[in-house]
Amino acid sequence: MAGRSSVFLEQDQIDDLRELFESIDVDGSGSIEMDELGQALEACGVKLPQYKVRVLQEECAKSDKNKDGKLDMAEFKALYIKLKKDQDFGHVFKKSISARTDIQQTTGGSEGSSHSVRDSERIAFASWINRNLEDDEDCKPYLPIDPDTGDLFQKVKDGILLCKLINQSVPDTIDERTINKTNLKLVYLRLENHNLCLNSARSIGCNVVNIGHADLDAGTPHLVLGLLWQIIRIGLLSEINLQAHPGLVLLLEEGETIDDLMKLSPEEILIRWVNYHLRNAQANRQISNFSGDIKDSEAYTYLLHQISPKDAGVNLDPLMEQDGEMRAEAMLKEADKIKCRAFVTSKDVCKGNAKLNLAFVANLFNTYPALEKPDDMDVEIIEETREEKTYRNWMNSMGVNPHVNRLYSDLQDGLILFQLYDIIKKGCVNWNKVVKTFNKMRATFEKIGNCTYAVELGKEVKFSLVGVGGKDIYDGNTTLTLGLIWQLMRAYTLSVLRNMSDDDKPIEDKFILQWVNDKLKEGQKTCGVSSFKDPSLATGLPILHLIDCIAPKKINWDNVKKEPESDEDNMLNAKYAISMGRKVGARIYALPEDIVEVKAKMIMTIFACLMTVGWKRDENE
Template structure:
């Protein structure tokens, strides 16, 4: 669009100003492409217009960009026009919350902050409502969502800390904690992928990620979608609930969804370390007449509360905690806990302070002496924010458990603990939770004993199969079902399975209620396999079959390997050659050859090479958008049932891709 047309469209600018804006745009468009990306525009406009990051960000949201989200000259002039006649949304963000902010990096170094790091802050994409709540989203109340400002700030700090120095994104850090820049930087998937690997190492093979470099100069929407496919599917694979978020939501920077995903990833990393294999001294928390198996059924949050109360009891303190909100918000229990963990440096003097905010600051000063001042601020402590308090306590446990080492006799008890079926149980737990069963499955064998979860799963996988008037529901008061009612449910679950041609010879409901592991795994496996087969219904119809069999899956996989020009093949899902991961990579290559770089594929002659191939195969499958529940060890150990789920998911993905 030439200068004359621009001036007609934006009469508030004289011809000289239009020339200046055009020159400014050309200076940003260094490659002379005729457009620039949003991030470049925001950063440059911050300086030229002397506006905070989030004000410019909001103004750009008000510009009607096309689906590519590229900013052309006309869009840039429109942006400047909107900034110079600001909307109410921009004005409210320029004012920002009245409470104090964390210092930016520039301030810490004694420099004046840039406009985007203004100490008074802005609330990017939303309006502060006081009390740390921010509205984000659309212009109408129905399209708006609320996020917690304390959580945004603390999770941003966490990302800055754990990803500092990263080879791919370290140059972008630290993100300001008082703007929404972190959310914008999540859109290409790299920050979230790195965060997943920090929380659960080795989840993603980072060689598969699309990154700017020699091969790709700038990531486009397709590259970002592939990265975010990996993020979404990997998050599922580590146990995050991602029912309501997709790749497009991340690319479109839906802040409330991204913040929720970030919390789940951080939470998974913190609580995943509360494991008796990592901390055998957790044995100390067993109560009288409680078995190790009973203890390990507890959710990680309950184990944390048990740990907290263990120390309060040893400190002869009169209070206990049953939550991470109201029971900790006055700071008293934290004071006693920290004193019990390190009495020589953490005193109980905060108990003498009446002002709750001052006491909270003193509590966090004590935590700082243990290098554990993380996730909480005085305000979020006093507010009783359950997420941030949980994160604070989990980090404290992971750093200073304060439990006596176990004896050799106790160590033998832990080593003898029966872990039969734990690998399959982990995958089946993730799958059941992906169906959104309620309550969430935590302890697989225990949570299935009363049949209510199984019946919900049947109803999701085979709609209409459950007549709910025949089912016994859990009491509203939270108590367990009486045994005879639980057995009625599990008998009903077995009956439904038989009606749907499951092989359940010798299985009775009482076996499920009694926690018989092999039989429980067998039933759930057949239900999961039914779910896989259901997704392949159209393919079965084309093949003239009622449903896809294991033999059909093997034939499909062999055919896909051959299609990619490879000679590898298997006879069954128990074939030992599956263990080196190469066949699965050949199948993926047949689906889309550009996804498998054979320079990355090892020979698979030793355990390390086989593991690397398996991890690579899982990440490539997720890049295609496949939902993969297993982990590399499952492939290396040729766990046939779990490999069936891998191939079944690839078949479903191939159907969507039209392969």
């Protein structure tokens, strides 16, 4: 009621508010865009006129504490309480929540607090695992998972399904020779699988800061679902790009270039893809989201009819259904004709579950994109390099917001760079000097100003940035941008070691190299490393021997080519070394190719990560 001096939310309301917030936060970044505010409030049962939403957006921008132009959960909660104080939406919110019968309350995680868990997500993810891993011999004892119970949280506890799912999303991430598959009642064997899973998940860009061995071993529902969604999402969206689908050029709008299309996120591309097929189907509608705009199933019905093979028998009959949920069910039966009934139920469609509807559409795209590039259209596609992909995955694993999809365009406002600086050295960024919400008339100037400050910060922390200016970063200068990112990644890697050392002195490369050789000598190994460019590193053997010194008896030498005779032998050793390093606890982002090609920079990060593990083990002993 108006006039209240204070308003409090009960714990169940806070949990439900968080769950609703997360349903809008499709990319799992922990925040929503300002233009999603009206949608988020409507999900809570608070429908406001558009002009009032705009007023709220302006007020939020002015009071935005961290000036990022977005709303995190705490800011959204504060806004909701303010609205509740002015007008009693409490009963509306309760009514909205009471209708969401798929929400369960669980207690768990390292903090021991209460969390909301969606039955629909549990069902969707369990069904996806059943479908995609059913032919894997190692998974057969675990499948099928019963999607209607908590069976999923029990089956993932030992780490095997999680490791397999990572490889299903990003093939060859994990060398499956390193997965523990027997005697998994032993805690330490499950711990190793969890290390392997979580460190591999980081390497493909998952943010797993708040989940650990104890959480997986307990099958903590909200954390397991969060991890599963990140892994599945990465797999679903990984091929939604011009490299995999040159036909995406058909989605270009008037006046746009290929570069404009490449700047779009996978979610934005999918929305364009749906609208492209809706236009071709002469459907009198377009969508702008995967929540409210698809609730009536009409867009989906036209889309399915448009993209399906003509002999599949997919038709527009669902449009004849008057009841929304019956129409959604009829639409999904059409999707089943092309084996694309996945992730959503009729209720998920009608409720506008943005996360699961994104997954449904991504799966449709991956199966039937129906985009044929015209023969007379020449498209120059610049593929993402291995180095760029590694850096992008590292950034995303750090939890930066927004998600980095394309390295250069996503860095040109400087905001991602500032977040990384702040992670590496807390407090080094003067946020008062950072522009977070850009004026349309001055955006270019403001973004260049941010990039200039980012370069200045680099110089303050002793980065080598001779000849680098803010405009170089804004323009996406490949060499200079990669040089800055590498130094950020290196600084992060060494900061972990620095925090463990007895003094606060910078960790130098020669110190890491000395530790490696001392450790090898201590383990009575005959090999040594002269530098991070040592040709012997191409075989992977020095790294494997170092892991053996750090964690004795973990390396299965039957899996190692002890006298490699070819690049193929070297690659097998390198794959085994990367996965074994992650299995013993090292947060390795480098790839096997980096070892075989002796990429000195990435070799250094491998040794630094293993040094961190070695120091921790020495402390525990």
